[in-house]
Every structure is written in C-alpha cells, then in structure tokens.
Amino acid sequence: xxxxxxxxxxxxxxxxxxxxxxxxxxxxxxxxxxxxxxxxxxxxxxxxxxxxxxxxxxxxxxxxxxxxxxxxxxx
Numbered sequence: 001x002x003x004x005x006x007x008x009x010x011x012x013x014x015x016x017x018x019x020x021x022x023x024x025x026x027x028x029x030x031x032x033x034x035x036x037x038x039x040x041x042x043x044x045x046x047x048x049x050x051x052x053x054x055x056x057x058x059x060x061x062x063x064x065x066x067x068x069x070x071x072x073x074x075x
Contacts, residue, residue, distance in 0.1 A: 058064040069075075 055061050055064050058067050
C-alpha cells in the first residue's frame with residue numbers, strides 16, 4: 001500500500017495601508033525651497049558669465065586681476 005499526500009497551496013495576499021497626510025503648508029514650503037534653489041542657480045550662472053566677459057574684455061585672467069588691483073588701489 002502506498003500513501004499519497006496531497007499538497008495544497010494557499011495564496012495569501014497582504015495589503016498594508018499607511019495613512020499619511022501632507023498639509024498645504026508642507027507643499028508650499030517645498031515649492032518655495034525649489035524656487036529659491038533655482039534662483040540661486042541662475043545667479044551663479046549669471047556671475048560666471050560676468051566674470052567670463054570681464055576676462056575677455058581685460059585680455060585674460062592675469063590682466064583682469066591686475067586691473068582690479070589698479071582700480072582698488074587707485075593707481
């Protein structure tokens with residue numbers, strides 16, 4: 001005599017729900033911080049463009065530094 005065993009599979013489905021509430025203030029803060037960061041980036045790009053233009057006008061970085069010292073010292 002042979003014994004047979006029947007295997008049964010049980011499917012289980014587990015769902016987890018987490019209740020999180022974000023306030024309008026938190027979302028507004030995210031937008032404000034993002035726009036400040038973007039504005040700071042634009043200012044940085046603008047300053048690099050100004051320094052590059054000044055170096056081009058002066059004839060190079062050494063001439064720019066020399067011209068700045070002359071302007072500051074009044075020579």
